[in-house]
Amino acid sequence: MRKSIATVSLSGSLADKLTAAHAAGFSGVEIFENDLVSSAPAPEDVRRRASDLGLEVLLYQPFRDFEAVPPDRLAAGLRRAEHKFAVMERLGVEQLLVCSSVSPAAVDDDALAAQQLRILAERAAEHGIRIAYEALAWGRHVSDYLHAWRIVRMADHPNLGLCLDSFHILAREVAPYAIETIPGDKIFFLQLADAPTLPMDVLHWSRHYRCFPGQGDLDVAGLVCNVLRAGYDGPLSLEVFNDIFRQAAAMRTAQDAMRSLIALEEQVGARLGDSPHAAGLALPPPPVVPTGFAFAELATPDPGSLAGLLNALGFVRTGTHRHKSVSLWEQGDARILLNHGSPESPDGPALSAIGLESPSPAAAVKRAEALLSPVLPRVWDPHDAPLDAVAAPDGTDLFFCRTGRPDHPSWTGDFSEDRQDAPGDPGEITHIDHVALTQPWHQFDEASLFYKSVLGLRPHESLELPDPYGLLRSRAVSTEDSGVRIALNVAYIGTHETDLSVAWQHIALASRDIIATARRLRAAGLAPLPVPANYYDDLEARHDLPPERHRLLRELGLLYDRDDHGEFLQFYTVTAGRVFFEIVQRIGGYVGYGAVNAPIRLAAQHTSPHHRSS
Amino acid sequence: MRKSIATVSLSGSLADKLTAAHAAGFSGVEIFENDLVSSAPAPEDVRRRASDLGLEVLLYQPFRDFEAVPPDRLAAGLRRAEHKFAVMERLGVEQLLVCSSVSPAAVDDDALAAQQLRILAERAAEHGIRIAYEALAWGRHVSDYLHAWRIVRMADHPNLGLCLDSFHILAREVAPYAIETIPGDKIFFLQLADAPTLPMDVLHWSRHYRCFPGQGDLDVAGLVCNVLRAGYDGPLSLEVFNDIFRQAAAMRTAQDAMRSLIALEEQVGARLGDSPHAAGLALPPPPVVPTGFAFAELATPDPGSLAGLLNALGFVRTGTHRHKSVSLWEQGDARILLNHGSPESPDGPALSAIGLESPSPAAAVKRAEALLSPVLPRVWDPHDAPLDAVAAPDGTDLFFCRTGRPDHPSWTGDFSEDRQDAPGDPGEITHIDHVALTQPWHQFDEASLFYKSVLGLRPHESLELPDPYGLLRSRAVSTEDSGVRIALNVAYIGTHETDLSVAWQHIALASRDIIATARRLRAAGLAPLPVPANYYDDLEARHDLPPERHRLLRELGLLYDRDDHGEFLQFYTVTAGRVFFEIVQRIGGYVGYGAVNAPIRLAAQHTSPHHRSS
Structure with missing residues (x-):
């Protein structure tokens, strides 16, 4: 499977992050908006640099607090989105991550959310862009993936699908098996992170203690099995917010990240067995356990x-x-x-x-x-x-x-x-x-x-x-x-x-x-x-x-x-x-x-x- | 008021801790058992060293998981206690902190807890020792001070009283004003710590993020006012578990601790005004705010x-x-x-x-x-x-x-x-x-x-x-x-x-x-x-x-x-x-x-x- 990493997972400048992702063997990256905004190179330069390194820019993220607002606020959200679409075209990226709103202005109204996301998807389609809607674990009204899926289904637009994130799903102990009921082509993107069990609020936990799959206590491999069984064939992308990784050297962290994905693919392969869903998984030679x-x-x-x-x-x-x-x-x-x-x-x-x-x-x-x-x-x-x-x-x-x-x-x-x-x-x-x-x-x-x-x-x-x-x-x-x-x-x-x-x-x-x-x-x-x-x-x-x-x-x-x-x-x-x-x-x-x-x-x-x- | 600090709040060897506490002007210390157990000097040597430095050893702590056990387990607890009493006599300390039990063996039975604590107090009295019973915020059955007070009152022994800890009380948002209903002479000891508001489990928060009063978000001064109004005239003692202080130099941390207590006394004095309960408070010259x-x-x-x-x-x-x-x-x-x-x-x-x-x-x-x-x-x-x-x-x-x-x-x-x-x-x-x-x-x-x-x-x-x-x-x-x-x-x-x-x-x-x-x-x-x-x-x-x-x-x-x-x-x-x-x-x-x-x-x-x- 294609392997990707979010730039926020690595330290240094955006150029350093791309170099490190390439050196560790990733074929794609998610660009975290703050990393672009604080960088001197123009989006076109970033696109060229990524392309020179053989890196596909797979996702631009995050776009926050858009949906389910009173109608008079919609125009401001669409205006913001048009700016993002323009940047994305310059970057050459065709997918935008939209997180479920945390804004106090958001209304608890799925039909309204669906209607507005549909309008966003229509606008995005004009730019050849797809919208991947993600339920944040701490979203104001939408905090689990099945709820996000109900809204996406209601909106019913080919350019609107889901982004699933293992942390947001597993941290809230939402059962991941129902992922298999979602058509694979409506899962636009899959973000992966693990975390050690820590007795704290999910937002604080997410912001400081995420880690790469296999380093924590979440069953990330099980979730990936569910996603593959649903028919997803997109990349596996790591998105980790970790205080220590932020301070560590990017090249080394990227290598650690890649090791975690290889081991994850192996685990997923072992669990899927002969299933056709295991077809895209590359398997390393098996471990030779010392005695x-x-x-x-x-x-x-x-x-x-x-x-x-x-x-x-x-x-x-x-x-x-x-x-x-x-x-x-x-x-x-x-x-x-x-x-x-x-x-x-x-x-x-x-x-x-x-x-x-x-x-x-x-x-x-x-x-x-x-x-x-x-x-x-x-x-x-x-x-x-x-x-x-x-x-x-x-x-x-x-x-x-x-x-x-x-x-x-x-x-x-x-x-x-x-x-x-x-x-x-x-x-x-x-x-x-x-x-x-x-x-x-x-x-x-x-x-x-x-x-x-x-x-x-x-x-x-x-x-x-x-x-x-x-x-x-x-x-x-x-x-x-x-x-x-x-x-x-x-x-x-x-x-x-x-x-x-x-x-x-x-x-x-x-x-x-x-x-x-x-x-x-x-x-x-x-x-x-x-x-x-x-x-x-x-x-x-x-x-x-x-x-x-x-x-x-x-x-x-x-x-x-x-x-x-x-x-x-x-x-x-x-x-x-x-x-x-x-x-x-x-x-x-x-x-x-x-x-x-x-x-x-x-x-x-x-x-x-x-x-x-x- | 007398000022004390728990040895666990400072880094280094027990000897380093005593030296730092003395240098910062403390007149007493609580000895944290682990600090003694891992130290080469015998209890008599620690007692002598403290005495040479003008430090009173005010409390020995903690004694855990004693009360409210099935009767067949009581003997083991008393056996353990006798060993502690022996060490305390060698140390010259007359007060033992007993934390409310976290043991799965503990029974939710106040009468049993009171009965067994009374027996403990009787044994302690034979050694001239007092038992200060503290409700841990995460105690299995007893987690707030009023509950602990009900048990102490029921046990009704002169050698059994309460230890109050500002963190355990304020972290659980238990209202501290009811402290004023407790006779001051039944409050045997007062431990103080502050903490920043952090969205996590109280035990994890307590173990890693406590800080000195005035450094966090808890109203420690308000609680001290309640305790003084109850008639308490014992020392103010700092007990802080903090990952950073553990790594910092003891002399400097002790000084920071003392600064926090002086500022706390001032705040308490300002709140108590002319009240006779403010009598023991030393007041520094007022701040001169720059313009x-x-x-x-x-x-x-x-x-x-x-x-x-x-x-x-x-x-x-x-x-x-x-x-x-x-x-x-x-x-x-x-x-x-x-x-x-x-x-x-x-x-x-x-x-x-x-x-x-x-x-x-x-x-x-x-x-x-x-x-x-x-x-x-x-x-x-x-x-x-x-x-x-x-x-x-x-x-x-x-x-x-x-x-x-x-x-x-x-x-x-x-x-x-x-x-x-x-x-x-x-x-x-x-x-x-x-x-x-x-x-x-x-x-x-x-x-x-x-x-x-x-x-x-x-x-x-x-x-x-x-x-x-x-x-x-x-x-x-x-x-x-x-x-x-x-x-x-x-x-x-x-x-x-x-x-x-x-x-x-x-x-x-x-x-x-x-x-x-x-x-x-x-x-x-x-x-x-x-x-x-x-x-x-x-x-x-x-x-x-x-x-x-x-x-x-x-x-x-x-x-x-x-x-x-x-x-x-x-x-x-x-x-x-x-x-x-x-x-x-x-x-x-x-x-x-x-x-x-x-x-x-x-x-x-x-x-x-x-x-x-x-």
Whole structure:
């Protein structure tokens, strides 16, 4: 299907917006009137620029407060419309969006609305223009699409049809299935937006919090199915008002938008199945869901201290890269790479790459590429195993691996065996439980859509975590079996006033006996991140555990949580540069990440003398 | 009255919060449990630290989901409470806040709630602790204070009383006057917060958007009057959950908080008049409302280009400072100082100071000082007129002046007359209409409270202005007669991703004939900020003005607006460094600032080749 975006969804000048829409692969745009009015280029120049970029100008919008006015006000509305028609002819756009009136002057009279819209359509027809009438969710008298459709049907003019907008329909919880009763050729245009569920007035919600399909909680795909079943064959057009996207770079936002539409088409295709309505849908190669973590790589200027920490946790150095400054550390199925050959990070050690076990690395990269993710060069060195890797939105490299499988060259083959003497007693760590990545503040929605659409991970509920210097937002994405779990964190509002960095990343290691692991660390002379005694006093108030259990948690500095499925124990190492390790033990079917304890951890990290060392 | 603040209102560690509360002059604090639980110092250490700072720990909070549970759950609640009592004894705090339950386990049974709260109060009494029961606005069964009071009365225990919270009461539009029916000694505690009117669920609103009294739209002063008339003589305590304050520096937020309480006491005092209930209220010296602008001062590394611009606008250089590198430019009652002797601003010219005509400069400074504003040294040089000046929150210096009045030394006396030849025809500019100051993003509420409380200006509605790189928030403050108008602007969310500065400041000059002023500028070879032709096409659609009028607006690059009271014409100069001039003409009683045209201006400034020059 043709894909379009409203200029209001992107930041910058109108020229910037067109460039970004083109670069991301859109074939059409809606021009938001304010974007034109505040631009220096004349409509003819905009038309030429769009045409040079292969962009069709599909819709001009919005035309407000026209219909259902007392007869003496009609002339003023038509006069206004004639001005718009003139601009539209210069722009070369043949469709005008008319929103249902919010004016106090509007009368609650469908026949009057229909009569006046018919006159408008007649005038528009003289210019070869079509009128797409949209029910705003907060329209004064017309606020749902079926009401708008009754009026359009009553007006009965070939140049008058409907514009449907997923937000206006789904935000008011108007059932979308009745869309299928509308003849497809009377649906002139389809605007798409998603939104997270937020407890607020629909107008405020719409103006500030819309997002691209797949980033929120609305069933946009279901609505598109209804629209296609009605016989609509026009473009899918994104119209998003979002405070953060307004501040973000247009090129990147446009790419995020296109990724959302591709994933949406795929979802719609899956729901429509063999239906002829699915004919126009282009399908990307299917997602290749990873099955586990192959490794996590830390870039560090000084591998010594991290090596000491890994040793203390029970890891063993098992290999050295044949020609890079990278060492491999293993324990159970947990593998950590220490890379001291990459350009030095100004903040000290950083989590630079994640290896994911993939059923098919090559197919995983194809999927990522189809969803506009930057694919990394496959061959860095002819002697190494080929790399199948993409860059995540925050710049972390994601490698798709098949570790030690006969059907695929293994990355481990690039390492020469370099086994230290194994420690007397093997460690308790079994695998990487999850990694936590802090996102740039304007890329949180992009990141969750990336992991969802590119890797097929499932986003979980978005949480608020109080940090001493501001709320953080946290959202986990995981595979269905939790073999891969990634926690995405972001500062709640823009940036912090203080210079304290909250760009920490961490690797959470699963231990089958966290008490032994905690003792092992201490025995090696390393202290975990200190947990306040006050935490344990509070824990005793909250949880009636056996006194011996409380004593042990307190003694070892373990944090505790419980849910309906089981228990969770965790502790942290002190932070080096931007990274730290978390050790966790899940007992029973505990599904969370200890969010209740995150404020304790954050406060301790801010006051820990190590937290800014590199 | 004693003044207190909840630790949750301030950022940082618990120790930082106590230090900030003390520095701002608070005598008490409420300790928010999470702040203690995540802190390393033991309760005894916190108690000692507070005591060393002269801070009384007045309340420990919150204790949740206790009352009205089935009898088998009571023991668990009491067990939890005993732990809290133990911590409270160590902290030396004698009051526990109990919030009305939000638990699904709670039963809608006032008698049961009363019975269980009585048991809690009996246990508390054994520790010398009082229970302050608060109706959360979103409590499951108890959500208004009269309901909570019925339960407290039914429980009838001396250690059980009410905590009233202005947000919980006013946000739900529960009438506060019935507070006066509650015996004052049963109101154990009073928490205060304000909030802007926002169309959202009360819980979401409370958690993210509370602000200090006077910064929002709730009648907090009226509620305090009710509480004092009831006979309450406890402290006024601020409890604010605000996403921005969480990220801001604690010392500054605490000062802002204290300023809000001082202004609140004053308002309450004014409303209570001679009532004995007003006895405990300390009153600051009254505000001294400025009557107009004396001058605006621009710090500039290169006065030449600004001098040329002023000349072109019809200004005449009339004086030179006797020993500073400052020149005075005048036209009508508009006075501009060009200062090229101050430290160079990295961004080029900046609006560094504003002179305000004041009925009493000395009294104005006393007022500012009583409201914790930084007063600038009065004597810089023994030869100059003494300065009465304070620093506004954004760092702009505000001078209180009496220009050319016999009763006070005039700042103009520091300038030697240095009159150029007046131009052939005198200019049309009559005075400074307003100045616009961009605020640091985390200081917007602080700034509007500063201008309201320190200068007695009236805040107007907060507006959203679409900039190509994000929404801006804009709020004007003015005197009743509009003699002084200041527009405060801020980026809507934190900072921008792009490096484009939106820290522009400007001086708006009133012209009695803006067409002549526009022609004058052009005749001098200077172009105003260009306005797109598309703007005029749209203006013709929006306003049915005479064609000649439209032609003239377009020819001269004037922007147009209209309200119920009159018309508004405006144009802008190009930006130099951080500043530009606006020329306005108000026709009839137009009261606004041309907000509808701000997006046109912002878009033009972003694309203007001059906008980043210095």
